[in-house]
Amino acid sequence: xxxxxxxxxxxxxxxxxxxxxxxxxxxxxxxxxxxxxxxxxxxxxxxxxxxxxxxxxxxxxxxxxxxxxxxxxxxxxxxxxxxxxxxxxxxxxxxxxxxxxxxxxxxxxxxxxxx
Amino acid sequence: xxxxxxxxxxxxxxxxxxxxxxxxxxxxxxxxxxxxxxxxxxxxxxxxxxxxxxxxxxxxxxxxxxxxxxxxxxxxxxxxxxxxxxxxxxxxxxxxxxxxxxxxxxxxxx
Numbered sequence: 001x002x003x004x005x006x007x008x009x010x011x012x013x014x015x016x017x018x019x020x021x022x023x024x025x026x027x028x029x030x031x032x033x034x035x036x037x038x039x040x041x042x043x044x045x046x047x048x049x050x051x052x053x054x055x056x057x058x059x060x061x062x063x064x065x066x067x068x069x070x071x072x073x074x075x076x077x078x079x080x081x082x083x084x085x086x087x088x089x090x091x092x093x094x095x096x097x098x099x100x101x102x103x104x105x106x107x108x109x110x111x112x113x114x115x
Numbered sequence: 116x117x118x119x120x121x122x123x124x125x126x127x128x129x130x131x132x133x134x135x136x137x138x139x140x141x142x143x144x145x146x147x148x149x150x151x152x153x154x155x156x157x158x159x160x161x162x163x164x165x166x167x168x169x170x171x172x173x174x175x176x177x178x179x180x181x182x183x184x185x186x187x188x189x190x191x192x193x194x195x196x197x198x199x200x201x202x203x204x205x206x207x208x209x210x211x212x213x214x215x216x217x218x219x220x221x222x223x224x225x
Binding site (some may be wrong): 033035041042043044045048052056058091102103104105107108109111114 | 134146148154155157158163203205209211212213214215216217218
């Protein structure tokens with residue numbers, strides 16, 4: 001069964017460093033998303049992406065964040081200058097959004113630790 | 116702004132007992148999800164509820180949706196230890212994004 005994959009599974013970085021989190025969505029999906037979950041808290045929407053453009057973003061997704069689909073398969077989240085409070089689990093998701101199918105499929109997550 | 120509220124946030128219960136988790140949301144939506152999350156793991160989709168009055172069951176879990184009351188419930192029947200996890204309800208906003216509740220941490224005692 002097709003699934004969303006994410007790499008790395010765990011990333012440790014120092015404050016102020018740039019990180020890139022990678023996701024490979026399900027191959028026929030057209031819409032891509034990033035969510036984050038601070039330890040012990042709820043899952044929060046960051047951004048949605050369609051047709052090489054951001055379609056919606058939350059307040060959390062400020063100028064330090066960017067997303068890109070550099071090729072036909074990868075979808076990346078970049079944090080330019082990490083802060084301690086960026087430590088969280090980051091989930092990528094994708095969906096078809098055609099024919100009434102809207103369910104988002106989540107990847108296994110990348111745990112980001114900023115020290 | 117859409118708010119999704121779950122209660123209780125923590126639940127400790129004995130094996131064999133029944134209990135219900137409630138999920139209220141503040142604006143109209145035609146789609147609600149329930150997810151399970153084990154510690155350190157991703158989100159496992161349990162139910163997708165698409166219409167008013169929808170009821171779905173899988174094993175000891177049953178979910179229902181009342182769109183008029185903006186309320187969904189997740190009912191656990193005769194709980195077993197394997198059901199210990201955090202359960203999230205989440206409301207779909209036109210497919211653009213999903214708004215999650217804070218989660219209910221369920222601990223089932225043997």
